[in-house]
Amino acid sequence: MSEAAGSWLARLGLGRPELRAWAMYDWANSAFLTTIVAAVFPVYYNNVAAKGLAPEAAAFNFSMGTTVALAVSAVGAPLLGAIADHRPYKKAFLLGFMAIGALCTMAMALIGEGDWALAIGLFMLANIACSGSIAFYDSLLPHIAAPEELDRVSSSGFALGYLGGGLLLLLNLAWILKPGVFGLPDAGIATRLAFFSVGVWWMVFSVPLLRRVPEPAVAGGGHDSLGAATRHALADLRETFTHLRRYRQAFLMLLAFLVYNDGIGTIIRMASLYGAQLGIAEGHLIGALLLVQFVGVPFAFIFGWLAGKIGAKQAIWLSLAVYAGISVLGYFMKTAVHFYALAILVGTVQGGSQALSRSLFASMIPRERSSEFFGFFAVTERTAGILGPLTFALAIALTGSSRGAILSVIAYFVVGALILSRVDIEAGQAAVRNGGNLKLDI
Template identity: 40%
Template sequence: MYDWACSVYSTSVLTVFLGPYLTSVAEEAADADGFVHPLGIPVRAGSFFAYSVSLSVIVAVLLMPLVGSLADRTGRKKRLLGIAAYVGAGATAAMFFLDGDRYLLGGLLLITANAAQSVAMMLYNSYLPQIARPEERDAVSSRGWALGYASGALVLVANLVLYLGHDGFGLSESEAVRICLASAGLWWGAFAVVPLRRLRDRRLPGGEAPASSGLRQLAATIRHMRRHPLTLAFLLAYLVYNDGIQTVITQASIYGSEELGLEQSTLIVAVLLVQVLAVAGALALGRLADRYGAKRTILGSLIAWTVTLAAGYFLPAGQPVWFFVLAAAIGLVLGGSQALSRSLFSHLVPPGKEAEYFSAYELSDRGMSWLGPLLFGLTYQLTGSYRDAIISLVVFFALGFVLLARVPVRRAIAAAGNPVPERI
């Protein structure tokens, strides 16, 4: 249910509405040369959104290890999850007031919401080993991802009806966008009540967490993880192939618009198609994992990602139907590969270190996904072809496949001190 609550932020706010809208607000505030000056620093208006996202990642990197350690040592995980969730939901709802030239307000709200979302997801993910038996985790994680994609699609449809028909509702385009942004925060806060009422804290030995900086705590977490090299080996594999996944998600629309010449309405429909089919994909791969094991199923999904990118390289320009086929393929493997990675990692976490280790996992998910966009950008810069740029991402899935295949997951689970499931 927390996936159901918070996923609308990623879909409606980050993927669809906030980037273009915040950029337009920054452009309204820009000087004659197209620059805004936050804290006296000249920043091109078109780059303000990207810089705000980057700064939010830095804030999250500092906060997640500290909060994760605090949660494990004090047993107050639910309270910390509630604080992070409602800080994020409140900042998102406050985006309703983002009008005129208030670009600094927009940047502050984005940084707050994005960092809070990262911290909350880290805490939320760390509950998985506590609430599901080893043999249940693939199915539980897959259902969570499926619910998240379903809610994202549902709210996005409502948002698009409001946005496209804003004149009929007596709203300006700006008012419609601000209502869409705020509605994501209200949805997030309303449905977060369900897990926060039902979850229970589990106090563990060790007392209160000492005061420590985020970087110091991250270093301590990494030192502890060195005692479990097989867990680190899985995390490295995940970092590599997840970088590829995140890059496809963020760059597919650019590929569609710039290389294939598709209209914005086509790209929005493709986003909806990904959301809907990711529900079915997450559930289907969860069932495959129950039969063949999570590791084999993830490896199969990485092969599917590679085939999908190869097919994307040959897509004809100006033909939306083939782009929809590509979006469908992405949707079917997207949710399952992410859900099963989360559940497989949960088996590799030593008991009592759930939040701390999942802070490192969340850093791999959100804070380290920069190599893919860099490779994509460099390839385009050198070749002038988005087709070459999209096919270059195959290296992340191929290398991730090799690294994951080399991880002896049964031995890794036993080394972490956890029971080894019959099928993994």
């Protein structure tokens, strides 16, 4: 690698091989988040798998399936994370979840007309696996990046995720819109091929992390048996609130993230279904979400740079203000042009808000308990994902329409921003340096 290239990568937070390999997992799993969660699968589910169901019933089943999957993820993440802090299992757990998720995604190619139960079942399993793998992926961050690198490395991971997910979605979109050009008989077969390609992509681009990112050292040498590690993990979980009281600012960050990420998760997961029910054509829905991916690449880097100028907390506030505006505009959305405009706005803030939340939390937790604490972070993220779709489902049940539900998420952004204002980053980082011994009462 030339000196100029090395210097450029270092400025982006990717100056070392292990940092680049770690960030490539964002590239790998983002294909699932784009093609499956956000773009192609919700539309295929609505138009094909749920054919014969009333639109409200289809949306309700989809929302509840998402809710159950995220609930299962939330329950399991802390225990597995605590086990991985006693045994060198972070990469093994990541590999296991990745393999399950990728295989379930490939199996989505089997979903046909009216197979809504199979579609939701595979979608739930793949979501659980993806969430589990990301929790262990996140927990590796404080082990490979210095404190001053966290914001840039985390933001660069999201930027690569946008680029990788966007490139595969672009290919998937080409297959679906022009199947004959690729020798495919119709858009339905092309969509199934897209699902299969996501699983392959996810597996292949996970290899750099598995090869180049070292398994972090475990306190005490990590020689406990699995049974002993599990017993210790359960004991640790019983002390969860004690740990969080010792790291008060990390706890406040979790609480803030729980609230405002509820709104973010709802917009990500329900946007395509919402657009489809307003009558926006499938090509426009997928094209707009593809636009989010490529707008997100430069803005993820920009938010990493912005955090260095004004601070991570202030940069997150800015993103939440934009999200509140998106919710208002979404209520009035009627045409594909409106959907494209909202896609651009989402692309400017989506990666930055989540990347900086991850890095800000990582800066306020002890490295030796990174899996346990990121297990709590995963619970927070999954719980937010539960409340958002559940709110959406209840709003549909009460009003018979999806449009009014979009306004409800504004409250999450406002309340989350207020809680975030109480986070003292310097005190949180000082608590880590002092082993959580600062006298900070909640």
